[in-house]
Amino acid sequence: MIRIRRQPLKRKVKNEKASQLSSSQDIPLSNNLEENIKYFTSIYQESEDVIFRSFVVDQTAAAIIYIEGLSDTQKLDEQVLVTLLDKSFHEQDFLRSVKNQLPISNIKTITTFSDCIDAIGNGNPILLFDGFEEAFSLGLVKFEKRSIEEPQAETSIRGPREGFTESLGVNTSLLRRIIKDPALKMKSVHVGKYTKTKVVISYIEGVVDQTLIKEIENRLNRIKIDGVLESGYIEQFIEDNPYSPFPQVLYTERPDVVSANLLEGRAVLMIEGTPFSLIAPVSFFSLFQSQEDYYERFWIGTFIRSLRFLFLAIALFLPSIYVAITTFHQEMVPTNLLISIASARESVPFPAIVEGLMMELVFEALREAGIRLPKQVGSAVSIVGALVIGQAAVQAGIVAAPMVIVVSITGIASFMVPRYSIGLAIRLIRFPIIILGGSLGLIGIILALILIIIHLSTLRSFGIPYLSPINTLQKQPMKDTLIRSPLWKMGTRPHLTGEYNAVREDTNLHPGPNKGSE
Amino acid sequence: MLEKGRISALQMEFMMVPTIIATGVLSIPSIAGRFARHDMWMTPIIGSLIGFFTVYIAWKLHQLFPRQTPIQYSEQIVGKVIGRLFSLFLVFFYIHDTGLIIRQYSDFITGNVMLETPAVVFSIGILIVSALAVRGGIEVIARSAVICTTLFLCTSVALIFLIKDLDVSYMLPILENGPLPVIKGGFVHNAWFSEFFLLAFIFPFLNSQNKGLKSGMKATLYVMLLLLVVNFFVLTLLGVSSVNQFYPVFSIVRAITVLGFFENFEIIITASWVLGNFVKVSVFLYVASLGLAQLLRLSDYRLIVFPLCLLLILLSYWDIPNIVVLVDYMTKVQPFYFLLVQTVLPLFLLFIALARKKRSESG
Numbered sequence: 001m002i003r004i005r006r007q008p009l010k011r012k013v014k015n016e017k018a019s020q021l022s023s024s025q026d027i028p029l030s031n032n033l034e035e036n037i038k039y040f041t042s043i044y045q046e047s048e049d050v051i052f053r054s055f056v057v058d059q060t061a062a063a064i065i066y067i068e069g070l071s072d073t074q075k076l077d078e079q080v081l082v083t084l085l086d087k088s089f090h091e092q093d094f095l096r097s098v099k100n101q102l103p104i105s106n107i108k109t110i111t112t113f114s115d116c117i118d119a120i121g122n123g124n125p126i127l128l129f130d131g132f133e134e135a136f137s138l139g140l141v142k143f144e145k146r147s148i149e150e151p152q153a154e155t156s157i158r159g160p161r162e163g164f165t166e167s168l169g170v171n172t173s174l175l176r177r178i179i180k181d182p183a184l185k186m187k188s189v190h191v192g193k194y195t196k197t198k199v200v201i202s203y204i205e206g207v208v209d210q211t212l213i214k215e216i217e218n219r220l221n222r223i224k225i226d227g228v229l230e231s232g233y234i235e236q237f238i239e240d241n242p243y244s245p246f247p248q249v250l251y252t253e254r255p256d257v258v259s260a261n262l263l264e265g266r267a268v269l270m271i272e273g274t275p276f277s278l279i280a281p282v283s284f285f286s287l288f289q290s291q292e293d294y295y296e297r298f299w300i301g302t303f304i305r306s307l308r309f310l311f312l313a314i315a316l317f318l319p320s321i322y323v324a325i326t327t328f329h330q331e332m333v334p335t336n337l338l339i340s341i342a343s344a345r346e347s348v349p350f351p352a353i354v355e356g357l358m359m360e361l362v363f364e365a366l367r368e369a370g371i372r373l374p375k376q377v378g379s380a381v382s383i384v385g386a387l388v389i390g391q392a393a394v395q396a397g398i399v400a401a402p403m404v405i406v407v408s409i410t411g412i413a414s415f416m417v418p419r420y421s422i423g424l425a426i427r428l429i430r431f432p433i434i435i436l437g438g439s440l441g442l443i444g445i446i447l448a449l450i451l452i453i454i455h456l457s458t459l460r461s462f463g464i465p466y467l468s469p470i471n472t473l474q475k476q477p478m479k480d481t482l483i484r485s486p487l488w489k490m491g492t493r494p495h496l497t498g499e500y501n502a503v504r505e506d507t508n509l510h511p512g513p514n515k516g517s518e
Numbered sequence: 519m520l521e522k523g524r525i526s527a528l529q530m531e532f533m534m535v536p537t538i539i540a541t542g543v544l545s546i547p548s549i550a551g552r553f554a555r556h557d558m559w560m561t562p563i564i565g566s567l568i569g570f571f572t573v574y575i576a577w578k579l580h581q582l583f584p585r586q587t588p589i590q591y592s593e594q595i596v597g598k599v600i601g602r603l604f605s606l607f608l609v610f611f612y613i614h615d616t617g618l619i620i621r622q623y624s625d626f627i628t629g630n631v632m633l634e635t636p637a638v639v640f641s642i643g644i645l646i647v648s649a650l651a652v653r654g655g656i657e658v659i660a661r662s663a664v665i666c667t668t669l670f671l672c673t674s675v676a677l678i679f680l681i682k683d684l685d686v687s688y689m690l691p692i693l694e695n696g697p698l699p700v701i702k703g704g705f706v707h708n709a710w711f712s713e714f715f716l717l718a719f720i721f722p723f724l725n726s727q728n729k730g731l732k733s734g735m736k737a738t739l740y741v742m743l744l745l746l747v748v749n750f751f752v753l754t755l756l757g758v759s760s761v762n763q764f765y766p767v768f769s770i771v772r773a774i775t776v777l778g779f780f781e782n783f784e785i786i787i788t789a790s791w792v793l794g795n796f797v798k799v800s801v802f803l804y805v806a807s808l809g810l811a812q813l814l815r816l817s818d819y820r821l822i823v824f825p826l827c828l829l830l831i832l833l834s835y836w837d838i839p840n841i842v843v844l845v846d847y848m849t850k851v852q853p854f855y856f857l858l859v860q861t862v863l864p865l866f867l868l869f870i871a872l873a874r875k876k877r878s879e880s881g
Binding site for chain 2: 328329331332334440441442443444445446447449450451453454457458465467470471472473
């Protein structure tokens with residue numbers, strides 16, 4: 001295998017330029033207010049929403065800079081300005097006495113222009129004084145945000161109804177409200193040259209493997225990108241295998257799911273501006289766990305989970321098996337069924353593989369159209385769609401009725417998957433399997449299955465094998481994969497990598513009468 | 519080290535069981551029955567003795583030379599020239615054997631299930647997937663083997679539906695012609711059971727070194743039990759006439775009906791058998807390419823996997839003209855040839871190594 005070595009020369013030059021640009025802004029504030037304001041006005045020229053307000057505090061010239069709509073103007077006017085203009089301050093220790101008398105809890109002293117710009121960008125008004133090289137950033141962030149609602153993409157019947165919002169502060173507070181121990185840590189990293197998006201790495205100290213956190217930090221720091229608009233941007237830059245159709249990071253907008261994963265020793269990335277948090281590392285089987293598996297009785301959880309895997313197989317293979325059987329292995333079908341299939345297919349002009357691909361494509365198109373369209377038009381799509389892949393198509397003799405049933409069952413089966421991202425992967429790989437099934441029969445389908453198994457066996461998510469614990473044959477964590485064993489039996493956490501805090505709960509928690517007195 | 523992966527002893531068992539029975543289950547009932555007639559159900563017990571013995575030899579050699587494959591330690595045992603000649607022979611033996619497996623596999627499929635598709639399509643298909651697994655390293659083979667073996671063995675549960683048709687009187691009279699036919703029938707198993715010498719290439723990559731022998735023995739035992747069950751079913755369903763068929767197992771699978779509605783199961787069983795065969799081909803291809811890379815002192819065995827696959831496709835057609843010759847070869851040549859290469863030669867290696875060790879200790 002000959003690999004063409006890329007010339008790193010060009011890239012290097014660009015990187016240097018970029019670093020020069022950012023370091024040039026890292027100069028300390030001047031002690032001349034005029035100069036400072038001049039600098040800020042030059043940066044914020046043609047930005048109408050940045051507000052400069054100059055005034056005099058006890059014979060010292062001062063200025064407040066903030067961006068309209070990001071800061072709490074009412075508090076700024078009624079508390080900060082009133083205090084500054086009305087009260088008198090100590091002359092020698094001016095800055096400290098100002099700080100002491102301002103009725104704000106979160107005041108930070110900053111000394112460089114870049115810090116000031118960051119503070120302004122985040123919605124903290126900055127307060128500058130003439131004759132001082134320090135500025136105050138006032139913690140008066142207030143912007144319009146969505147209130148906490150029930151998560152739209154992950155509803156549940158039993159369980160908390162709160163979902164994350166687009167505001168990072170709200171999300172971290174939701175998490176803190178569930179896990180109150182100070183061992184819950186939140187580290188932040190900024191990603192994106194222009195968006196400067198804050199990414200919070202959250203984990204429980206003592207439960208998580210520290211090398212995992214370091215690895216995540218390294219991967220995050222490697223991201224040099226202009227902007228981060230959604231968690232997907234981060235996800236695609238920190239994956240282990242970027243070419244795989246399978247998601248190697250789980251996303252959720254439910255604080256309870258995040259907490260459960262934190263408690264199992266995983267790390268969570270919360271990204272500013274999106275309700276979706278990323279969970280890593282994950283295995284294939286954690287993509288099939290729903291929060292309600294744990295909230296309901298374990299029999300139900302186990303049943304529903306096995307149902308999911310059954311329907312995963314159906315969603316992946318049913319159309320291709322139908323195509324393979326009608327094309328190659330007709331003798332497998334019981335005679336009565338064969339006669340009805342044959343009579344239904346009699347008027348259909350296409351071979352089964354074309355019919356299957358066509359119907360699946362139309363179904364995918366309908367699904368996509370249903371998601372993107374405005375709600376008012378959506379109903380029209382569903383009416384037309386029902387006609388296209390329903391009775392009308394059969395009556396017109398374009399598709400056979402069994403194919404319509406197969407496609408519908410496949411559609412229902414693909415909705416069984418609790419995580420949308422794995423559902424997308426299944427939708428995608430269904431098509432090559434139909435082609436293989438149509439050309440090599442069941443043997444082709446088995447070859448496709450082997451290929452999927454090999455691919456999943458090669459895949460890793462932050463060091464843990466993607467199909468663990470099933471194909472690494474660890475006994476303990478298998479209690480929570482294909483089945484969901486009772487909570488009092490899952491005494492140990494799954495072992496991910498490295499350091500490992502095994503004990504999750506006491507032994508001998510088996511409930512029953514007269515247990516309390518022992 | 520060419521291979522950095524580590525697998526567990528249990529994963530090794532999952533790898534080895536289909537490696538032996540995937541092709542064995544097709545032909546053994548027929549060719550063992552030719553010698554043992556209605557005593558063929560007990561032939562795997564005799565045959566497995568060679569299996570246990572081979573596992574023990576591989577294990578002893580591995581204990582003398584831990585973390586090394588036969589290609590590496592044969593040079594240390596019998597010197598550079600003879601050692602390399604032996605390694606060359608061993609590697610070519612495995613390449614040849616893999617070619618045979620591919621041929622058996624694609625002949626079976628085109629002869630029974632997909633009658634109109636050319637056999638080469640299936641040879642290429644299985645080789646591509648196996649090569650991909652081999653390129654992933656032993657960890658990937660082991661991890662995919664766990665799932666493939668489970669699915670492969672799960673479908674054999676379908677044999678339960680045949681219990682109502684069993685006729686145990688086919689087994690009588692037991693040992694009518696004395697023990698000799700049974701021993702002869704057991705001897706044809708050698709070709710398969712001596713393949714346990716493949717373990718010598720897998721032992722070095724176990725993560726817990728002391729579990730190897732036990733797992734190897736367990737795998738041999740499982741293979742023996744599975745073959746016993748299969749032979750039993752074949753004999754009690756088809757009687758002695760089963761020896762006239764190339765694939766008696768396929769015939770009994772055909773007879774399965776469930777609730778009078780699901781019939782003609784053989785395609786599903788064949789499909790799941792492909793999973794087992796994939797494990798077999800991957801293990802053989804892995805050993806062949808790892809051995810060749812170590813012999814040629816390459817820095818990576820992954821480079822030669824695909825070129826080797828091309829060679830294997832050619833070899834699988836060049837070697838055997840048709841299935842009659844193949845069955846003849848399996849009955850008359852394989853038991854001796856495979857036993858010689860995989861059990862007798864390693865036994866000599868072991869003796870020489872032990873003698874050398876003793877001499878160096880005393881001297």
